[in-house]
Amino acid sequence: MNDNAPWHAHIYYDASERSAAERLRATFADMMVDDVAPILFIGRMTDGPVGPHPIAQFEIHFSASAGAMVSRAIETTGLRALVHPLTDDDVADHTTLAHWIGQPLELDISVLDPPGHNQGVARFGISDF
Numbered sequence: 001m002n003d004n005a006p007w008h009a010h011i012y013y014d015a016s017e018r019s020a021a022e023r024l025r026a027t028f029a030d031m032m033v034d035d036v037a038p039i040l041f042i043g044r045m046t047d048g049p050v051g052p053h054p055i056a057q058f059e060i061h062f063s064a065s066a067g068a069m070v071s072r073a074i075e076t077t078g079l080r081a082l083v084h085p086l087t088d089d090d091v092a093d094h095t096t097l098a099h100w101i102g103q104p105l106e107l108d109i110s111v112l113d114p115p116g117h118n119q120g121v122a123r124f125g126i127s128d129f
Contacts, residue, residue, distance in 0.1 A: 006040075006086040007064055008093070011079055012057045012105060021045065021058065024077050028060050031069075038063040039070075052094060052107040061086070074101050082107075089115040 013021035025042060032039045041061040048056055062070050067083070074081045080102030084093045090112035 007062050007067060007070075007083065008086050009060050009062070009070055009074065009081050009083045010053055010057045011060070011074060011081045012053070012055050013079055014055060017079060018045075018047075018056070020077050020079060021056075024073065024079065025058055027073055028070075038066045052109055052111050054105055054108065071101060078102070080105070091115060 011021060011024060022045070025045065028039050028042050032042070039060055039062050041059075043059040045058045046053075046056055050057070060070070064085075071083065074083075080100065082094065082098050082100055082105075084098035087093055087097065089097075091109055092115065094107055094109060094112060
């Protein structure tokens with residue numbers, strides 16, 4: 001696996017978990033500043049469903065080499081997350097190529113681009129939503 005390959009995580013939260021999500025988001029921001037891990041982008045917190053995601057979430061983009069550190073940071077919060085590579089297949093990225101931290105959620109994959117297509121959504125370094 002290419003250590004510079006782009007990866008993505010969606011960290012989910014409900015109203016009672018929002019403060020934990022804010023703290024985790026700040027932790028990732030500190031990693032960007034301190035170069036502790038190659039965190040490349042942190043998206044805004046969305047307090048409701050967006051795209052295929054049925055509940056509130058925020059996203060981060062990171063290099064494959066940061067995967068273990070990102071996963072550990074998420075696991076320590078007790079929040080759930082979907083972690084996946086960024087390829088040219090949105091459906092596979094969110095299903096067969098993804099792994100869950102915590103209890104999985106049912107995503108609305110009908111809104112994702114079909115394999116091999118991208119409807120103009122930036123795939124790396126800029127928020128998808």
